[in-house]
Amino acid sequence: GESVGLHLPTLSVQEGDNSIINCAYSNSASDYFIWYKQESGKGPQFIIDIRSNMDKRQGQRVTVLLNKTVKHLSLQIAATQPGDSAVYFCAEYGGATNKLIFGTGTLLAVQP
Amino acid sequence: ETGVTQTPRHLVMGMTNKKSLKCEQHLGHNAMYWYKQSAKKPLELMFVYSLEERVENNSVPSRFSPECPNSSHLFLHLHTLQPEDSALYLCASSLGQNTGELFFGEGSRLTVL
Numbered sequence: 001g002e003s004v005g006l007h008l009p010t011l012s013v014q015e016g017d018n019s020i021i022n023c024a025y026s027n028s029a030s031d032y033f034i035w036y037k038q039e040s041g042k043g044p045q046f047i048i049d050i051r052s053n054m055d056k057r058q059g060q061r062v063t064v065l066l067n068k069t070v071k072h073l074s075l076q077i078a079a080t081q082p083g084d085s086a087v088y089f090c091a092e093y094g095g096a097t098n099k100l101i102f103g104t105g106t107l108l109a110v111q112p
Numbered sequence: 113e114t115g116v117t118q119t120p121r122h123l124v125m126g127m128t129n130k131k132s133l134k135c136e137q138h139l140g141h142n143a144m145y146w147y148k149q150s151a152k153k154p155l156e157l158m159f160v161y162s163l164e165e166r167v168e169n170n171s172v173p174s175r176f177s178p179e180c181p182n183s184s185h186l187f188l189h190l191h192t193l194q195p196e197d198s199a200l201y202l203c204a205s206s207l208g209q210n211t212g213e214l215f216f217g218e219g220s221r222l223t224v225l
Contacts, residue, residue: 032212034212034213041218042218042219043114043116043202043204043216043217043218043219044155044202044214044216045114045216046213046214046215049212049213089154089155091212092212093211093212094212098210099157099168100157100212100214101154102154102155103154104152104153104154105154
């Protein structure tokens with residue numbers, strides 16, 4: 001069946017370091033993949049997406065990598081800041097269901 | 113400010129109460145969604161409306177009843193809920209139905225006693 005999951009439920013990093021949040025997916029027919037950020041007391045917020053025909057996409061301080069061979073997705077955050085502390089969700093879209101399927105989330109804790 | 117506003121932010125109700133959650137979007141989007149977020153579980157899609165027509169009902173119990181009077185407003189009517197229905201209910205909107213870029217509200221935290 002389809003599933004989107006995260007390897008680490010909690011990631012603790014020092015301020016200024018780079019963060020890498022990983023995600024595994026099972027539906028190779030998905031059209032694209034999305035990362036959302038959810039801060040405490042708020043709803044999820046779209047960060048960046050990547051199409052299935054791409055390997056890498058860069059945004060402001062964030063980079064998403066897609067490895068279709070091993071069905072792996074990662075979000076890299078450069079120079080992590082306290083404001084980056086949040087739960088990060090990967091999600092996949094498309095395929096047979098044409099639905100947005102979320103993973104369970106990784107908590108990123110930035111230590112000052 | 114995401115352009116999606118949910119009220120109330122917090123709601124406590126008994127199992128025999130009737131209450132409603134409200135969502136309003138100011139983004140000119142055509143699709144609106146209700147999601148349920150429980151601890152340690154992925155977001156669960158409940159309902160999808162596109163141009164005020166329900167296009168998705170994800171096996172949700174009938175004690176949850178959605179209503180979309182126009183493309184800017186979405187309601188979730190609650191009746192005879194169970195304690196396990198306690199969760200954060202998130203409303204979202206998107207420009208069209210076939211996209212993964214959703215704009216979420218801040219959610220309504222529901223506690224069922």
